[in-house]
Amino acid sequence: MNKTDRLLAIVLQLQRKKVVRAEDLATLFETSVRTIYRDIQALSEAGVPIIGAPGTGYSLMEGYFLPPIGFTVPEAVSLLIGIDFIEQQFDDDYRIRAQAARGKIEAILPSSVRNETSHVLKAMRLLISDEQDTSSKEKKYLEKIRRAILDERKINFHYAKRLADSEGNHHSVRTVAPYGLVLIQGSWMLVARCDLRQDIRHFRLSRMTELIDLEERFELPAHFNLREYTPLDDRNLRVRLRFNHDIVDKVRESNYHYMEDMEEHRDGLDVVLRVRQLDELLQWVLGWGAGVIVLEPESLRNRIREEAKKMLQHY
Template sequence: MRRTDRLFDLILVLRDGRLHRAEDLAESQGVSVRTIYRDMDILQQSGVPVAGERGLGYIMTAPITLPPLNLTLTELEALHLGMAVVGEAADEELQDAARTLSAKIDAVLPEDRSATPSSWGFAIYPFADAAGGFRFMPAIRKSIRAHQKLRVTYANVTGELSERTIRPLQMEYWGRVWTTTCWCELRANFRVLRIDRIRALKPLAELFVEEQGKSLADYVQSKKP
């Protein structure tokens, strides 16, 4: 069982409001007690209202719980934008709530990705930075659907700018950072560009068709061990 699935199962168990021993939780999940201790630390750090400590047991104290939700990437984009606005413009209490909500979402995102989302966490990339690329996301989404090339001005990690023509293939969410996987004609290879580092974007009249070695399926295949 993946860690995210186990964390969700633990939340379902704890939401009954009763005290649960780590030993019992470990037995029900088929893992070690040490793993349960780590899981509880992750839930608490993510803002899930779990009280307790090692040797005593754990209990969930939240007065409100929500059923599981299946979100589309567009819905996740809207939620992300809302958290970005609140995280930058609201009062201190709501800013803290935006941070804990974002952490809860990150805790249950799928783990089977080609990069490590934890390395792009809130402390390193605050909402304001990620929000910088939101204005380009509708055009990227539209171009993915239409197979339309884009001309982008992109800043690397040092701030150096480059002009490149890309074939956008998909957008992905990595915990407050959105990226677009594309075929970059400048590099003649696949690239994963952080959308918040795009400084300018222009849809081109030129469309593209899937070519062997340049498709999303080819990119996915290239990442397999």
């Protein structure tokens, strides 16, 4: 990074954060603290109102803002592809805002950069498969939940569980404090504290119905950070499958989220999976027909055998 680029980057860092230490800037830009001191002095002499507090760091005078000087072609392409993704996967409110952002970005691009960016984008296309396409109901719920998160209000909804509970129920009514939203393999997931379970739980928006906002407020715990949050992995059941050689590529491309390891050898492809309950795997394994054999555990082999007998009775 040359000096001009570094000076601009320093100003942008000061705009993002209230106070920045010289040591942190030196680490970020892979240079010496002494060089950062000289850069700060150069910016001050150029009229940038930087305030320095000994032992604390540097900050910009309140009200000062430096608009972006411009985008390179790769930067513009990255932003416009990101806008395509937002338009396809987010709710209508963000879709409209994304379209407005596209117009602003394209308007400030110099003609040479705009033309080259357009040329690059014509050779790239972001497509979402039918399985990953966010439904209209999900987008509607996405907007309502997003607003509830920002307003720190609880929500209530009916939830369809994929597997029945110990009492045989497939549905339940939940009141939760919504902490955040996560997009996993094309499906939106709500991370929330459930009043019923008195703990953090995950809920797929596609399985929600009758979602309503509540007046009851909640306070997000100070220690909770969605970007750093890692759910407890309680998948303790190990399953080993062997697939025929002729479907190995399809198995790899399935990118099934329970897969943990795989090894190909002369007898086929051995895949190791970890799940909470064997029922989570049953339909997926059956979907491969005679192309897969359950090596372990024996209990899953028995379940597959029972299902095969039931299927045979239909023919």
